Amino acid sequence: MTRELAAASIPRVGSxxxxxxxxxxxxxxxxxxxxxxxxxxxFGATVRSEHAHARxxxxxxxxxxxxxxxxxxxxxxxxxxxxxxxxxxxxQPVLAVDRVRFRGExxxxxxAVDQATARRAVRxxxxxYEPLPTxxxxxxxxxxxxxxxxxxxxxxxxxxxxxxxxxxxxxxHGDPDTxxxxxxxxxxxxxxxxxxxxxxxxxxxxxxxxxxxxxYVPTQWLHQDLPQVIDCLGLPEDKVRIHLAGVxxxxxxREDLSGQIHVAMLALHTGRPVKxxxxxxxxxxxxxxxxxxxxxxxxxxxxxxxxxSVRMRLLLDGGAYASGSPAVTFNAATxxxxxxxxxxxxLEATTVYTNNPPAGAMRGxxxxxxxxxxxxxxxxxxxELDMDPVELRLRNxxxxxxLLPTGEQVFGPLPVSxxxxxxxxxxxxxxxxFPRNPIRLPGGSGNxxxxxxxRRGVGFAVTFKNCCYSGGYDDHSTARxxxxxxxxxxxxxxxxxxxxxxxQGITNVLAQVVNTELDVDRVVIGPASTKLKSSGxxxxxxxxxxxxxxxxxxxxxxxxxxxxxxxxxxxGESIEVEETYHxxxxxxxxxxxxxxxxxxxxxxxxxxAMKVLxxxxxxxxxxxxxxxxxxxxxxxxINPLAVEGQIEGGIAQGLGLAVMExxxxxxxxxxxxxxxxxxxxxxxxxxxxxxxxxxxxNPEAPYGLKGVGEPPTVVATAAVASAVRAAxxxxxxxxxxxPQDIALA
Numbered sequence: 043m044t045r046e047l048a049a050a051s052i053p054r055v056g057s058x059x060x061x062x063x064x065x066x067x068x069x070x071x072x073x074x075x076x077x078x079x080x081x082x083x084x085f086g087a088t089v090r091s092e093h094a095h096a097r098x099x100x101x102x103x104x105x106x107x108x109x110x111x112x113x114x115x116x117x118x119x120x121x122x123x124x125x126x127x128x129x130x131x132x133x134q135p136v137l138a139v140d141r142v143r144f145r146g147e148x149x150x151x152x153x154a155v156d157q158a159t160a161r162r163a164v165r166x167x168x169x170x171y172e173p174l175p176t177x178x179x180x181x182x183x184x185x186x187x188x189x190x191x192x193x194x195x196x197x198x199x200x201x202x203x204x205x206x207x208x209x210x211x212x213x214x215h216g217d218p219d220t221x222x223x224x225x226x227x228x229x230x231x232x233x234x235x236x237x238x239x240x241x242x243x244x245x246x247x248x249x250x251x252x253x254x255x256x257x258y259v260p261t262q263w264l265h266q267d268l269p270q271v272i273d274c275l276g277l278p279e280d281k282v283r284i285h286l287a288g289v290x291x292x293x294x295x296r297e298d299l300s301g302q303i304h305v306a307m308l309a310l311h312t313g314r315p316v317k318x319x320x321x322x323x324x325x326x327x328x329x330x331x332x333x334x335x336x337x338x339x340x341x342x343x344x345x346x347x348x349x350x351s352v353r354m355r356l357l358l359d360g361g362a363y364a365s366g367s368p369a370v371t372f373n374a375a376t377x378x379x380x381x382x383x384x385x386x387x388x389l390e391a392t393t394v395y396t397n398n399p400p401a402g403a404m405r406g407x408x409x410x411x412x413x414x415x416x417x418x419x420x421x422x423x424x425x426e427l428d429m430d431p432v433e434l435r436l437r438n439x440x441x442x443x444x445l446l447p448t449g450e451q452v453f454g455p456l457p458v459s460x461x462x463x464x465x466x467x468x469x470x471x472x473x474x475x476f477p478r479n480p481i482r483l484p485g486g487s488g489n490x491x492x493x494x495x496x497r498r499g500v501g502f503a504v505t506f507k508n509c510c511y512s513g514g515y516d517d518h519s520t521a522r523x524x525x526x527x528x529x530x531x532x533x534x535x536x537x538x539x540x541x542x543x544x545x546q547g548i549t550n551v552l553a554q555v556v557n558t559e560l561d562v563d564r565v566v567i568g569p570a571s572t573k574l575k576s577s578g579x580x581x582x583x584x585x586x587x588x589x590x591x592x593x594x595x596x597x598x599x600x601x602x603x604x605x606x607x608x609x610x611x612x613x614g615e616s617i618e619v620e621e622t623y624h625x626x627x628x629x630x631x632x633x634x635x636x637x638x639x640x641x642x643x644x645x646x647x648x649x650x651a652m653k654v655l656x657x658x659x660x661x662x663x664x665x666x667x668x669x670x671x672x673x674x675x676x677x678x679x680i681n682p683l684a685v686e687g688q689i690e691g692g693i694a695q696g697l698g699l700a701v702m703e704x705x706x707x708x709x710x711x712x713x714x715x716x717x718x719x720x721x722x723x724x725x726x727x728x729x730x731x732x733x734x735x736x737x738x739x740n741p742e743a744p745y746g747l748k749g750v751g752e753p754p755t756v757v758a759t760a761a762v763a764s765a766v767r768a769a770x771x772x773x774x775x776x777x778x779x780x781p782q783d784i785a786l787a
Contacts, residue, residue, distance in 0.1 A: 043073070043288075043569055044566060044567065044568055044569055045062055045063075045549060045553075045566065045567040046564065046565075046566045046567075047062065047553055047564065047565045047566070047567070048563070048564055049557050049561075049562050049563050049564055049565055052550075052553045052554055052557045052565055053554060053681075054554060054557060054558040055554050055555060055558040055680050055745055056678070056679065056680065056682075056745075057554075057681070057682075058681065058682050058683040059550050059554060059681045059683060059684070060683065061545075061547055061549075061550060061684070062549050062550055062553070062567075063543075063549070072288055073287075073288045074241050074244070074260075074287070074288040074289070074290050075241065075243075075244035075245055075246075075258065075259060075260045075287035075288055075289070075290075075319075076241060076242065076244040076290075076319050077288065078244070078245070078246040078258055078287060078317060079317075080246065080248065080315040080317075082314055082315065083246070083314065083315035083316060083317050084113055084114075084153040084154060084155060084160075084308065084312060084314050084315065084316045084317070085153065085154055085155070085156055085157040085159075085160045085316070085317055085318070086151055086152065086153050086160060086301065086304060086305050086308050086316050086317065086318035087151070087152045087154070087157070087160035087161050087163065087164045087318070088148050088150070088151050088152075088164070088301070088304065088318075088324070089148070089149045089150035089151070089152065089164050089167045089169070090145075090146045090147060090148055090149065090324070090327065091138065091142035091144070091145055091146060091147040091148075091149060091169075091171075092145070092169070092171070093142060093145060093171055093173055094142075094143075094144055094145045094176045094178070094397040094398075094709055094710025094711055095141075095142065095143060095144075095173070095174045095175065095176045095177070095189075095397040095710065096141070096142050096171040096172060096173045096174055097140060097141055097171065097172040097174060098138060098139070098140050098141060098142060098149070098169065098170070098171060099170040099171060099172055100168075100169070100170040101117055101149060101150060101167065101168075101169050101170075102167065102168040102169075102170075103115040103117065103150060103167050105166040105167070105168065106152060106163040106164075106166040106167045109154075109159065109162065109163050109166060110159075111154045111155040111156065111159040112152060112153075112154045112159060112160075112163045113153045113154060113155065113312050113314070114152065114153040114308055114311050114312050115150060115151075115152050115163070115167070116137070116150060116151050116152075116307055116308065116311060117137055117149070117150045118135065118136070118137040118138060118139045118149075120137075120307065120311070121136045121137060121274060121303075121307070122274075122275055122276040122277075122307070122310075123272075123273050123274045123275050123276030123277070124273040124274050124276075125139065125274070126274075127270040127273075127274055127299055127303065128194075128270070128298075128363065128364055128365065129266055129270075129297055129298055129299075129365060129366060129402075130196050130364055130365070130366060130367070130368045130369065131193065131194040131195075131196050131208075131364040131368065132194055132270075133190060133193050133194055133363050133364050134362075134363040134364075134365075134400075135147075136148075136274050136303050136304070136307075137149060137150060137151070137304075141174075142171075143189055143190075143362035143363070143395075143397055144327070144361060144362035144363075144397055144398065144399050144400065144710060145327065145399070145710055145711045145712070146324070146326075146327025146328070146399065146712075147362070148304065149167075149169060150167055151304040151305075151307065151308055152164060152167075152308075153308040153311075153312055153314075153316050157319075175187075176397045176709050176710050177189065177206070177395075177396050177397050178396055178397055178398055178707065178709055178710045179396070180334075180336070180357050180358070180359040180394045180396055181336070181357065183205070183206040183394040183395060183396050184204045184205065184206065184207070184392075184394060185204075185205070186205060186206060187205065188205045188206055188395075189206055189362070189395045189396075189397065190206075190395060193208075193364070193395075194364075196209065196364075196368045197368070197513070197514070197630065198211070198368070198372065198513060198630055198631060198633055199633065200212065200633040200634065202392070206394045206395040206396070207392060207393070207394055207395075208360045208364050208367045208368065208371070208393040208394060208395060209367060209368045209371040209372075209392070209393055210371070210390065210391070210392045210393075211371050211372055211374075211375035211376070211390070211391050211631070211636060212375070212388075212389070212390045212634075212635075212636050213375055213376060213387065213388075213389040213390075213447050213448055213631070213635075213636030213637075214387075214388055214635050214636055214637075215384070215385075215386060215387040215388075215389075215445075215447035215448070215449070215636075215637075216351075216385050216386035216387065217351075217386050218351050218352075218353055218386050218387055218388035219351070219386075220342070220350055220351045220385075220386045221342065221350075222342035222343050222344050222350035222351060223343065223344050223345040224342070224343050224344075224345065224423065224426050224427060225340060225341070225342045226340070226341050226419060226422045226423045226426050227338075227339065227340045227341075228338075228339050228415070228418060228419055228422060228773075228775060229336070229337070229338050229339075229775060230335075230336070230337045230339065230414060230415040230418055230775045230776065231334070231335065231336050231337070231775065231776040231777075232332075232333075232334060232335040232337075232410070232411045232414060232415075232699070232759075232776075232777055233334055233699070233703075233704035233705070233776070233777065233778055234331050234332060234333075234334040234359070234398075234399075234401070234704060234705040234707065235331060235332035235404065235695075235698070235699045235703050235704065235705070236295075236326065236331050236332075236703065236705050236720060237291070237292065237293035237294055237295030237329065237330075237331070237332075237404055237405075238291075238293075238698075238703070238717075238720070238722045239290055239291030239292055239293060239295055239296070240290045240291050241260065241288070241289060241290015241291060242290075242319065242320045242321065242322060242324075242325040242328075243260070243296075243300040243301060243318075243319070243320040243325055243328050243329065244259075244260065244287070244301075244317070244318060244319040244320065245257060245258055245259035245260070245287060245300075245301055245302065245305055245317070245318055245319075246258045246259075246287070246305070246315060246316070246317045246318075247305040247306045247308065247309035247310075247315065247316050248309060248315045249309045249310055249312075249313055249314070249315070251313075252281075253277070253281060253310075254277065254280075254281035254282060254283070255275075255277075255281070255282055255283075255306045255309055255310055256283045256284075256285060257271065257282070257283070257284045257285065257302055257305065257306055258284075258285045258286075258287040259284065259285075259286075259287055259300075259301075259302050259305075260286070260287050260288065260289035260290065260292070260296055260544070261284070261286065261289075261296050261297075261302075261542065262292050262294075262296045262297045262542055262544065262579050262580050262581055263297060263542065263576075263578065263579035263580070263581070264284050264285075264286060264540050264542065264570060264571060264572050264576070265540060265572055265575075265576035265577075265578075266297070266579060267284050267299060267302055268282065268284055268572045270299055270302075270303070271284065271299070271302055271303055271306060274303045275303065275306055275307065275310070282306070282572075283571060283572055283573060284302070284571060284572045285569065285570070285571040285572075286540075286542055286543075286569065286570040286571060289542065289543070289544035289545065290544075290545075291544060291545055292542075292544040292545075292580070293404055293405045293695070294330070294332075294366070294402060294403040294404035294405055294407060294581060295329040295330060295331075295402075295404065296329065296544070297330075297365075297366060297402060297403050297579060297581060298329065298330050298365050298366075298400075298402055300320070300328045300329060301318040301320070301328075304318065305317070305318045322715070322716055322717065323715040323716055326399075326705070326712055326715035326716075326720070327399055327712065327715070330361075330365045330366070330399075330400050330401055330402030330403070330404070331361075331399060331400075331401050331402070331404065331705055332401065332404040332407075332410065332411075332699075333358040333359055333360060333367070333370055333393065333401040333408075333411065334358070334359045334398075334401070335356055335357065335358050335359070335374075335411040335412075336356075336357045337354060337355070337356050337357075337378075337411065337412065337415040338353075338354070338355045339352075339353070339354045339355075339415050339416065339418075339419045340352070340353040340354075341419045341420070341422075341423050343423055343427065345427065346437070347423075347424075347427055347429050347433070347434045347437045347438070348437060348438065349382055349383065349384045349385075349438045350384075350385065350386060351384070351385075351386040351387065352379050352384050352386075352387045352388075352389075353387070353388045353389075354378045354379065354387075354388075354389050354390070354412065354415065354416070355389075355390045355391075355392075356374050356375070356378060356390070356391040356392070356411065356412060356415075357392055357394070358370065358371065358374060358391065358392065358393040358394070358401070358408075358411070359393075359394065359396050359398055359401060360393040360394060360395055360396070360400070360401050361395070361396055361397075361398045361399050361400035361401045362395065362396070362397060362398065362399070362400050363395075363400045364395075364400075365400050365401065365402030365403070366402040366403035366407065367393040367401065367402065368393075369403060369407065369408070369513075370393065370401075370402070370403060370407045370408040371391045371392070371393045371408065372391075372408070372512065372513055372631075373407055373408030373409055373508065373512075374391035374408035374409070374411060374412055375389050375390065375391035375636065376389075376446070376447070376448055376508075376512075376631070376636075376643060376644070377408075377409050377412065377506065377507070377508065378391070378409075378412035378415070378416055379412075379416055379447065380412075380413060380416045380417065380420070380504060380505060380506065381439060381440045381456070381458045381504060381505065381506040381647075381649050382420075382435070382438040382439065382440060383438055383439070383440050383441070383444050383445075384438070384447065387447040389447060389636070391408070396710070397710040398707055398710050399705075399707070399710075399712060403581060403582075405692065405695060405751065405752055405755045406507060406692075406696075406752040406753075406755045406756040407582075409505065409507050409508075409752070409756045410696070410699065410755060410756050410759060413503070413505045413756045413757065413759070413760050414759050414760045414763060414777055416760075417503040417504065417505075417757075417760035417761075417763075417764065418760070418763065418764070418775070420434060420435060421501075421764055421767065431502055431764075432462060432466045432502060435462050435502075435504050436459055436462055436463070439458040439459040439462060439504075440452055440456060440458050440506070441456070441458070441459070442454065442455060442456055447636075448631060448636060448637060448638045448643055449637040449638050450638045450641065450642040450643055450644070451642070452647070453626075453642060453646065453742070454646055454647075454740050454741065454742055455675070455677075455738040455739075455740060456506065456647055456649060456675070457649070457675050457736060457738055458504065458506065458649050460736060461504070461649050461650065461651045461673045461674070461675055461736060462504055462651050462673075464651070464673040464734050464736060465502070465504075465651035465652060465653050465671060465672065465673035465734065466502070466651075466653065468653055468671030468673070468732055468734065469671075470500055470653065470655040470668075470669045470671070471655070471668070471669055471730075473498060476492060476493030476496075477492050477493060478493070481726065482666075482668075483496065483657070483659075483666060484496060484657055484658060484659040484662070484664035484665055484666040485659060485662065485664045485666075486666070486726055486727075487726070490659065490662055490664065491659050491661075491662065491664075494661070495659050495660050495661035495662070496657050496658065496659050496660075497657070497658050497660055497769045497770065498655065498656070498657055498658075498668075498769060499655070499656050499658065499765045499766060499767070499768030499769025499770070500653065500654065500655050500656075500765055500768055501653070501654045501656070501761050501762065501763065501764025501765030501766070501767065501768055502651070502652070502653050502654075502761060502764055503651070503652055503757050503760035503761035503764055504649070504650070504651045504652075504757065505649065505650055505651075505753055505756045505757040505760070506647045506648065506649040506650075506753070507583065507647065507648055507649075507650075507749075507752045507753045507756050508582075508583075508644040508645070508646070508647055509582070509583045509584060509587060509644075509645060509646045509647065509648055509743075509748055509749040510582060510583065510584040510587055510588065510625050510645045510646065510749070511578075511582055511584060511628075511645075512628050512643050512644045512645065513628060513629075513630050513631065513643050514628055514629050514630040514639075514640075514643070515628070516624065517578060517584065517588065517624065517625055517628075517645070518576075518578065518588065518622050518623060518624045518625075519539075519541065519576070519577040519578050519585075519588035519589045519591065519592040519622070519623050520539075520540075520574070520575035520576060520577060520592055520620065520621070520622040520623075521537065521538065521539040521541075521552075521577065521589060521592035521593045521595075521596055521620070521621060521623075522537075522538040522539070522574065522596065522618065522619065522620040522621075523535060523536065523537055523538070523556060523560075523593060523596035523597060523600060523618070523619055524536040524538070524616055524617070524618040524619075525560060525562070525600050525604075525611065525616060525617045525618075526611065526614075526615065526616035526617075527611045527612065527613045527614065527615060527616075528564070528613075529613065531613065532562075532563040532564045533560075533562045533563045533564070533611070534562060534563065534564040534565070534566060535556045535557070535560050535562045535564070535565050535566070536565075536566040536567075536568060537552050537553070537556050537565065537566070537567050537568065537593060538568040538574055539552060539567075539568075539570065539574065539577050539589055539592070539593065540570045540571065540572065540574045540575065540576055540577040541570060541577040541578075541580065541585055541589040542570060542577075542579075542580040542585070543570070543580075544580060546580065546585075546684070546688065546751060547681060547684040547687075547688075548580065548585050548586060548589060549567055550681055550684060551586050551589075551590060551680050551681060551684075552567060552589060552590070552593050553565045553567060554680060554681060555590055555593045555594055555597070555680075556593060556597060559594060559597035559598070559601070560597055560600060560601070575620070575622070577589050577592070582749075582752075583648065583748075583749020583750065583751055583752045583753075584749060586680060586747060586749065587625065587743050587744065587747060587748070587749060588623055588625065589623075590680065590744045590745065590747065591623030591625070591743070591744040592621055592622060592623040594623075594744050594745075595621035595622075595623055596619045596620065596621045599619040599621060600617050600619050603617050603619070604617065623744075625645045625646075625742070625743075626642075626645050626646075626742055627640070627641070628640070628642055628643055628644060628645055629641065629642065629643055630643065631643055645742070646740060646742060646743065646748065648674070648675050648676065648677070648748040648749055648750065648752075648753050649674070649675045649753065650672060650673065650674040650675065650753035650754060650756070650757045651672070651673050651674075651757065652670060652671065652672045652673075652693075652754070652757045652758055652760075652761040653670070653671045653672075653761065654667060654669070654670050654671075654729075654758075654761040654762050654764070654765040655667075655668045655669040655670075655729075655765060656668060656762065656765040656766055656768075656769055657769070658766055658769040658770055658784065660769075660770055660784055660785070661785060662781060662785055663780070663781030663782060663783065663784035663785035663786075664781060665701045665766060665779065665784075667697055667701070667727070667728075667729045667762060667765075668729055669729050669730055669732070670693055670697075670729050670730070670731050670732070670758070670761070671731075671732040671733075671734070672689060672693065672731065672732070672733055672734070672754060672757070673734040673735075673736060674689060674733070674734075674735060674736065674750065674753060674754065675736050675738065675748065676735050676736065676737060676747070676748055676750050677737065677738065677739055677740040677743060677745075677746045677747045677748035678737050678739045678740075678745050678746040678747050678748075679735060679737060679747070679750075680745060680747055682735070685735065685750050686733055688750050688751045688754070689731070689733055689750065689754045690728075690731050690733075690754075691751075691754075692751060692752065692753070692754025692755040692758065693728075693731060693754045693755070693758045694722075694723045694727075694728055695755045695758070696754065696755040696756065696757065696758025696759040696761075696762070697723055697727070697728070697729075697758050697759075697762055698721075698722050698723045698778075699759045699777055699778060700758065700759045700762035700763050700766075700777050700778060700779065701762060701766075701777075701778050701779055702721040702722070702723065702727075702778055703720065703721060703722055703778060704720075704778050705720060759777055763777055763779065766779055766784075770784055770787070772784065772787050
């Protein structure tokens, strides 16, 4: 969608700016992908596996094909190009061929004249299965028969003789066997969290009449979708164009393909536009989830609290296909200790294939799990040492120039100590007296208590999270800016970028940058599509950093050309510039030692500390998060209002994982695939949030900025769990914390 904005309505960089599309969304006028419509279009539906693991003996589509209104039924035999797709490893069939590896895996796709007919036709397809043993435990997967024959291996592969390993990363630093005065150990678990975006998967494919197709879809990276789509369709790149449709949230769940190839196959086969839209229960199996994890940790320290050695082993459940597991494994292995100085460490992260639904990148990918375990360990160590938890963290806080376990130095500003102090200084509100409105008690409107059995607890946690892509990936973003004088005499800047806007505010950011740099009368933001060059993924806290860099480079070039001309543009004249921004070079790790092979493996970090107040009904096991205070290192805020929104949203997701959000599976089958049974925080669950932003510009990033979306999610889960421990005195080695974990203890 093209956005045309008067410059007067766009604040400059550093000023608060309301989201450009906010009014449309509030009024219900925004066009989401599920709202797409075209005359004569057909409706797509997907036949999905009823088993978590089975051999396909036959697929009988005759009854479905014979139904009135059914126009096409396609199976694996109809995939015109490569049979497999995947964002990092091409290991997932477009449509299952002879075997299904998770409940809900696509087997066939159908196009019909209306949605109801398409869904009836799905039920008419007869699939004959031979059930196979289900591997739903990641520890079991390491000793079971392989789920994939000769799976592909990605960058950084380290040979692992165990079966079903997607990737293992081991980091060895110093002498991990070094002894110390005190040792604490723990085993922690993290449940399977869903991205829970509100706009379900949907899209529209339109054949162009020449053998090509236009695909309109909500995604996080148009140019990551494109190579998978063209390879599986067997088409040249110029025959497929992918356009960004209205996105209703993402959080990592839209990095993978959902129905892009399926709907394009149907459109090309029928010669008609085809729309697909998942219902909520189908959406739960149509996208990836956060990796469940089991973490073994051992922290050794001297009596004064100085960390001496840390050992951490993470086992991640990747589900049936790789998705973003290689990158998640890398993050989990390189940052599990947290923002602390440790001279000796042995860190290992392994992700395995199982017959559970696929897991992939979700906000804070790989670091949420390890932060929860590491911060739990720091609390346990503080207790063992009889030391204030904040003081313990300050004593070991990373500083610029310190070495990370990977052997790289911390580059740029990383004010961990200052963030800890500022967060520690935030004061929770005083205790409210009883009786009080039940909505302000654990159990809320359930009116379960008058305050009996309610205890308060305050918790604290610290984290850091890498910004942008790491490990030697050539992360870049391309943008094009055109400056012209319009017919009405207005100096107009057009910005053309494939950066994906899914609610986080990149559209605002690009408008603010061009208005700041070129001082125009009007800004036009063009639609995102693969007709443009790649801006990279809107993920990994990178899009603002990278695309701001690209647009600012364009503006610099435009100003330079104006200066060379020596006069302003006349009506009808224009200057158009395209530039590509790269961040500082990163390097991969040695696959054996885990030591960086160049200067650094991460381009930069952002840190955050969070203090949380909870009230817990220890008799019923119910938890109310009553207040949260966070201090965060943000470099420089391009749009402070958006920064605050990102922090509040991130806290909501971390809070959800701490106390309520979990996909429950049994034998690989999701048992709670609805928002009735899968709970996410509502406004009533969100506490008042006090935010302290620390702005120390990062000299390596445009305007000194840092990514802000992920640290709040990473730190919130650990902080809430810490507060519940303080209230109950229980170890609580698993999140989400369930009522029975407290009430039955």
